Amino acid sequence: MERIVKQNLLYDFYGELLTEHQKEIYGEHILNDMTPSEIAADHGITRQAAYDMIRRCNKILEGYEDRLQLVHKFLKTKEKVKEIHTLSQRILHEDKEQMKNDIRQIECVSNGILEDL
Template sequence: MERIVEQNLLYDFYGELLTAHQKEIYGEHILNDMTATEIAAEFGITRQAVHDMIRRCDKILTDYEARLHLVAKFLTAKEKIKEIHTLSRRLLREDKEQMKEDIRQIESVCNQVLEDL
């Protein structure tokens, strides 16, 4: 998985577990794509302090994922739901009316779950 996507997912799942200061700095880096120099200027701290904070937050969030596996479970569930969705669309091509209605309902539920993820 691309590092930026991974950092965003980790922040989405575990960001609330960071301190307010960590969330501010890491959030600016991850969500707003600010550089260490820009963050340092905004918060009145050194670039090195920003780099250290980003590394520390990366480690904290990665450690949470290593213990809880919420991001991995989310990605697995999302892939399974996509697969169900694909199968249901394929079954819609069959001719049995009741099966079509049942599959339409399955597809609707899959769409709702995917939107919620």
Template sequence: MLEKVAWMNMLFDFYGVLLTERQKDFMDLYYCQNLSLGEIAGEFNVTRQAVYDTLKRAEQVLSQYEEKLGLVTKSTAERNKLATAAAMLEEYETVKSDGRVQQARKIIEEVLEM
């Protein structure tokens, strides 16, 4: 379940602005703030089924955007490559003390933190 939550949060971060307001609200409350279907239903004065249906539709829409655009997949691959490069530079830095290597590693780490 945690993997699905993390994946949905990533999709929501990338494509959430493309959802309806209600879909955004429900996704935020369910996946980001960890509220239950019942809690969300009570807050919006709707049924649990309405919350469930809205969430499923939002998940489907977000997944379709990812299938077509692949931004989350590309971003994850880029971050993994940068992390590998940073580790390689850190390893090299211990062998040869050169300020340029340290500077390059710092730039990569800054990009990874974004």
């Protein structure tokens, strides 16, 4: 997964667990694509302090993901839902026997989602 997408997902899932100051600095970097220099100028801190805060927040959020696996579960469920969508679209254009097979497959995939939750 692309680093920026991963950072955004981690922030979306775990950002509220950061302190207000951490959310502000890290959010500007992730959501507004600001550099440590730009963040430093806006907050009256050094570029190094902004850079260190960004790295620290990355580690904190990755630690949450290592323990809780919410992003991993979300992405896994998203793939299963895509598979269900593809199968349901295919059903609309198939004969009855193939339709039964696809419905059974949809049932298996949806059961897998329910088990994961």
